[in-house]
Amino acid sequence: MEKKKRQAVVQTADCVACGTCVDVCPRGALTIYRGSFAQVDAVVCVGCGRCVRECPASVIRLEVQA
Numbered sequence: 001m002e003k004k005k006r007q008a009v010v011q012t013a014d015c016v017a018c019g020t021c022v023d024v025c026p027r028g029a030l031t032i033y034r035g036s037f038a039q040v041d042a043v044v045c046v047g048c049g050r051c052v053r054e055c056p057a058s059v060i061r062l063e064v065q066a
Contacts, residue, residue, distance in 0.1 A: 004064045006047025011059040012037040021051035021060060 008029070010021075015037035021030045022038065029044035030051060038051075038060070052060045 004066065006049075006062045007042055007045045007065050008040045008047065008049075008051050008060050009063050010038045010040060011061075012039070014057060014059045016057050016059075018056060020054050020056060024050045024054045026050065 008021075010030075017032050017035055017037055019032055019038075022032060026048065027044050027046055029041045029046075030038050031041070033039045042065075047062055049062055052062055
């Protein structure tokens with residue numbers, strides 16, 4: 001049975017680009033794009049959920065990838 005990978009997904013329209021997720025990500029998978037919103041590098045993200053727990057705007061969630 002194959003384990004499915006979890007990945008952080010940002011609701012970019014509601015992101016306030018505060019940078020908290022960038023600061024707490026242990027892998028450096030998040031960056032702030034042009035000062036507007038956070039974006040996730042899908043190759044680097046391991047789905048640990050730290051960004052989800054720490055996001056003050058609650059705009060990041062974990063999704064199971066196929």
